[in-house]
Amino acid sequence: MPLSMASGRPGVAPTRPALVLCAAPSARLAGVVVSVFDLLSIGIGPSSSHTVGPMRAAGRFVGSLSASGDLQRVDRVKAQLFGSLGATGHGHGSENAVLLGLEGERPETVDTDRGPERADRIRTDGRILLDGRRPIAFDADRDLVLHRRRTLPFHPNGMTFSAWAAGTEPELVAERTYYSIGGGFVLDDDGSGQPAVTEDATPVPYPFRTAADLLAICAEQQLRISDVALANECARRPEAEVRSGLLAIWQVMADCVQHGCHTSGVLPGGLKVRRRSNELYDRLSRHRTPEQSQVDPLAAMDWVTLWALAVNEENAAGGRVVTAPTNGAAGIIPAVLHYAVRFVPGTDDDAIVRFLLTAGAIGAIYQQTGSISGAQVGCQGEVGTACSMAAGALAELLGGTVDQVENAAEIGMEHHLGLTCDPVGGLVQIPCIERNAVASVKAITAARLALHGDGRHTVSLDKVIKTMMQTGADMKIKYKETARGGLAVNIVEC
Numbered sequence: 369m370p371l372s373m374a375s376g377r378p379g380v381a382p383t384r385p386a387l388v389l390c391a392a393p394s395a396r397l398a399g400v401v402v403s404v405f406d407l408l409s410i411g412i413g414p415s416s417s418h419t420v421g422p423m424r425a426a427g428r429f430v431g432s433l434s435a436s437g438d439l440q441r442v443d444r445v446k447a448q449l450f451g452s453l454g455a456t457g458h459g460h461g462s463e464n465a466v467l468l469g470l471e472g473e474r475p476e477t478v479d480t481d482r483g484p485e486r487a488d489r490i491r492t493d494g495r496i497l498l499d500g501r502r503p504i505a506f507d508a509d510r511d512l513v514l515h516r517r518r519t520l521p522f523h524p525n526g527m528t529f530s531a532w533a534a535g536t537e538p539e540l541v542a543e544r545t546y547y548s549i550g551g552g553f554v555l556d557d558d559g560s561g562q563p564a565v566t567e568d569a570t571p572v573p574y575p576f577r578t579a580a581d582l583l584a585i586c587a588e589q590q591l592r593i594s595d596v597a598l599a600n601e602c603a604r605r606p607e608a609e610v611r612s613g614l615l616a617i618w619q620v621m622a623d624c625v626q627h628g629c630h631t632s633g634v635l636p637g638g639l640k641v642r643r644r645s646n647e648l649y650d651r652l653s654r655h656r657t658p659e660q661s662q663v664d665p666l667a668a669m670d671w672v673t674l675w676a677l678a679v680n681e682e683n684a685a686g687g688r689v690v691t692a693p694t695n696g697a698a699g700i701i702p703a704v705l706h707y708a709v710r711f712v713p714g715t716d717d718d719a720i721v722r723f724l725l726t727a728g729a730i731g732a733i734y735q736q737t738g739s740i741s742g743a744q745v746g747c748q749g750e751v752g753t754a755c756s757m758a759a760g761a762l763a764e765l766l767g768g769t770v771d772q773v774e775n776a777a778e779i780g781m782e783h784h785l786g787l788t789c790d791p792v793g794g795l796v797q798i799p800c801i802e803r804n805a806v807a808s809v810k811a812i813t814a815a816r817l818a819l820h821g822d823g824r825h826t827v828s829l830d831k832v833i834k835t836m837m838q839t840g841a842d843m844k845i846k847y848k849e850t851a852r853g854g855l856a857v858n859i860v861e862c
Contacts, residue, residue, distance in 0.1 A: 402735045404728025407693045411475035413683035414796035416695040418460030421548025426469025429529040430499040438541050441533040446511045451524035452743035452849045454515040459794025472500035523547040524743040550741030551693045572600040577736050579829035586770040594722035597729040614724045621702035628678025635684045637795045645678035676703035676805040684797045693731045693740045697754035699804035704758040727761040730777045738833040742789035743849040745840025752784030755807040759814035771823025778829040779814035788847035790854025
């Protein structure tokens with residue numbers, strides 16, 4: 369049974385006309401920080417902050433050496449990982465990510481099957497090919513250091529890269545510090561003590577930072593949230609490219625589910641966690657298709673659970689996933705979107721695009737005013753944010769008003785407040801995989817609950833994001849992706 373229905377098949381032109389907003393009014397033109405393509409990016413597992421981010425940082429460092437003309441002088445590099453990266457980097461694949469990044473690989477295109485083999489060869493041979501061009505000696509024990517108890521001041525996910533040239537006295541050619549702030553976003557330490565995401569200078573018709581900003585724009589212009597997001601994306605690229613790009617992201621999500629549903633075995637790492645999605649898929653398929661499952665009022669939730677499990681098992685295995693908005697929460701948006709494709713009549717390609725645009729707009733608010741980093745605010749910032757994004761996106765797809773969409777997004781976060789990040793063994797497996805499945809069901813519940821109301825509610829999305837940040841600040845470090853608290857210390861890794 370295929371995992372994509374005909375009307376929602378990725379790569380097919382929309383089956384109903386779409387509103388074109390690329391010629392929006394210019395009175396409020398300004399730059400914004402985050403694009404939907406930043407929040408929903410194609411990468412590899414198991415972690416956006418601990419795998420994708422370090423690979424991008426390492427690649428950025430060797431890229432700067434090439435750009436400055438210093439690459440051919442370098443005969444030694446050293447990478448140091450601090451804080452949460454140092455504490456859980458081994459289980460999150462951070463070491464391999466750094467090695468591949470130093471060789472010039474990118475998360476979007478790296479061969480996920482050959483990656484571990486290449487990293488092992490670097491360790492065994494004691495040689496690395498910087499930026500794919502400069503072979504030098506590399507001692508992984510000396511040149512790749514995980515500081516388990518040291519943290520850099522700005523963010524728990526800090527990295528420092530150093531490069532030296534040969535000589536009587538080794539010459540320090542370059543040294544850079546980077547921070548992986550979640551979702552694959554990487555900041556350069558600019559010396560200010562408060563580095564920030566570089567603002568996209570492209571003027572957009574509807575800039576917003578908070579949910580209040582977004583609601584005001586929608587009310588003033590009589591637009592849906594997806595309309596606002598589409599108009600802003602069209603300022604960066606043609607509408608056809610926006611749509612094809614989002615459908616390509618949906619295709620990767622669908623492929624990830626497909627691969628997960630057809631792969632059995634045990635996940636890497638000492639926990640020996642058994643893959644369950646293949647067995648669950650076989651069991652559900654023997655009894656009924658998703659559409660036939662509607663005779664059982666709750667059977668659809670079995671399929672939602674399956675789709676989330678499949679994605680997060682692929683992520684835990686280091687496979688190709690969409691960071692949505694993080695890898696640790698990568699199963700929620702795909703599972704809820706699969707639910708819409710399967711169980712909501714009329715979910716065609718235009719609906720899929722608008723679902724992702726709405727999710728991206730909500731995610732942009734979190735990225736600009738909150739955090740999507742488990743190492744900074746716990747899992748409420750990862751799974752809670754993804755649930756909020758999926759809930760709001762589904763609410764719009766189901767015909768909700770802008771106020772109902774904002775309410776759904778708020779509900780999705782409110783009931784994840786205080787959620788800790790306590791990965792057993794530092795692996796993105798327990799409790800992460802099941803947590804995505806449960807949050808996917810909660811996102812659907814949040815959307816439906818909001819649609820049964822009129823959009824009026826006491827706690828706004830902005831207030832719940834503020835609360836999430838305050839809760840994260842109060843949370844002890846051991847509960848923020850260090851594997852030193854919660855389940856991580858009560859379950860023994862075998």
